Amino acid sequence: MSSKKNRKPKTKENLLSPEQVDKVLSVISSQREDFVFKGILYTGLRNSEFLHMNKRWINFNRDLLRVPGKQECNCKGCKYARRKIRSEANKKIDKKFSTGERASKALNYELGKYTNEELSVYDYLLRIDDDSYLPEHFIEENLKLDADIVGSSGYGQLIKMKLFIEVLNARFPEVWSEDGHVWYTFKYYGLKAEKYRVKPENFGTRNFNKKRYFGDGISRYKKGYIIPHILVSFREPMSGRKVGFNVIYIIAGYFWAMLKGEKKYFFSEMTTDLQWKRIMRRNT
């Protein structure tokens, strides 16, 4: 975060006076120049925002312009900015830990600022990934499930706070797929774990690569997944993104973990059992 000194608004001293505006307008010679100048002058958009504006931003009924927080774009400028942000971020990331582990560490750091008693005044804990957003009625609809936890893995979870404290001592497990881990832990203790009735939406900016699929395979092994289940799940459980050919990397990770004798999670037998049952049911 930048210090207050750097955040001093510079806009005011750069504002054009009405005379200056008139002067510029008097030399404008094309419709395009007119559009660009007036567009930036009257909307208050930043240059980069103005460049990316499209019809969807404009609410003609209410005479409003809404700038989205994020917008998928593959223009040169955006690609360059993304690459720069990513490489800066990667420099700071401790590669020893997976995304799930780091997310949990960050969440636990914040949760650690409160005692369990302070947390217990809340009914629910909502955890949403930063590349996701909530559709309308997300909370109302998912509360209708009256589940102890909603959302198995993917973009977020809605958890009953009382149980989050009781079962997990108000801390997220610091493992590869922390959300799946939480969900299975709840199931293991016989609690009501449900999938979303209304899913969070994702911006589709996730970067899936070989390494990620390999790690996913290791994680699936530890969670007690069975091979037939991996072979039939050609899609990511939540995003619905096709795994396709990459299933090879998942299987490679799975066997690597098996050969290495990785320790499975405490709920793995339950998962194995559930998956066999599901497959049997499908075949009969």
Ligand SMILES: [Zn+2]
């Ligand atoms: Zn762009």
